[in-house]
Structures are given as C-alpha cells and as structure tokens.
Amino acid sequence: MGPKSAQRIAFHLLKLPMDDALRLARSITEAKERVSFCQRCFNVCEGEECGICLDTRRDATLVCVVEEPRDVVAVEKTQEFKGRYHVLQGAISPLEGIGPDQLRVKELLARIRIEEIAEVILCTNPNIEGEATAMYLARLLKPLGVRTTRIASGLPVGGDLEYADELTLGRALEGRRDLEG
Numbered sequence: 001m002g003p004k005s006a007q008r009i010a011f012h013l014l015k016l017p018m019d020d021a022l023r024l025a026r027s028i029t030e031a032k033e034r035v036s037f038c039q040r041c042f043n044v045c046e047g048e049e050c051g052i053c054l055d056t057r058r059d060a061t062l063v064c065v066v067e068e069p070r071d072v073v074a075v076e077k078t079q080e081f082k083g084r085y086h087v088l089q090g091a092i093s094p095l096e097g098i099g100p101d102q103l104r105v106k107e108l109l110a111r112i113r114i115e116e117i118a119e120v121i122l123c124t125n126p127n128i129e130g131e132a133t134a135m136y137l138a139r140l141l142k143p144l145g146v147r148t149t150r151i152a153s154g155l156p157v158g159g160d161l162e163y164a165d166e167l168t169l170g171r172a173l174e175g176r177r178d179l180e181g
C-alpha cells in the first residue's frame, strides 16, 4: 500500500463512529485468526492447505512461482494455468534488505525434493526485483534437474503482474521459455 492510500484510509478511520470502529477492529481480529498461509504453497487460506493445493484435478507436477498471493489471483484469472503455485511472499531486493532467506525459497526446494514436480514456472514480476529473483532461483534449481521456465516478455516492463490484463498474462505464460541456470 502506498503512503497516499494509507493516509486516505487513516482519515477515513478517524471519521468513523466509535461503534463502526469497534466492529471493524473485531472483523480484522477475526480475519487474522481465520486466515493463514497454506502449508504447502504459502498462498492465503483458511485451514492447513489452500483450495488450489487440495484440488485433485490440478496438475501437481507443474508449479508456478509467484511473489505474492495477489499474483495467484492474477494468474488464475487468465484460466491458462492448471497446476499449483508457490508463493515466495516477496522478491529479492538488496535495497530493502530482502534476501532469499526472507523468502519461501527453502520451502520451494523442499517441495521439489518431496513432490514430483516436473516444471517450475518463474512468474515473478517483470521488474528489477522480480527478474533478479527469477535468475537467482534458476541458478538454484538447475542442479536439481527440474525444468525451469520463465514467463515470456511482453508484459509491461517495470510493472506488476496484477496490473497486466488476463490476455497478456495468459500469453506470457503460454510463451514461457526454458532458462539456463
């Protein structure tokens, strides 16, 4: 959330009647208690595993790696992808002090060891952090012998996946290419 939206929300909250404020506080607490992260893919979910991981019709050999749960929503909207996800919960960003240890990288490697994953699609954002994360993961995955692909360019550079329209993102997924580590 940017500083402008945060300020708008803060002013809105200040104007709320006390009753509404208490009700809002209660819903936030309840949501916090109920919603957690999927133990397999780290998407948001209620319970231990998310609906996508639990869906037996989906291809468990195909894993799409994204930065945030909102990117899962963006890829789902394309209706082009029938595999599972792995949410890193961020991207590598030296400027913000975020390295691989702060992301769900270890968990991804563990899944590749345990699950029968044939292909990992690196679907991080087409910006500096997203590209750096994809390159880092490609190098890490190479020795594991799993096919590693990157979504095609053609997405607005510097943008976020969530702002790409379904058609463009769908095409980027379809046109993914193999990465050399």
Ligand SMILES: [Zn+2]
Binding pocket: 038, 039, 040, 041, 042, 043, 049, 050, 051, 052, 053, 054
């Ligand atoms: Zn999941």
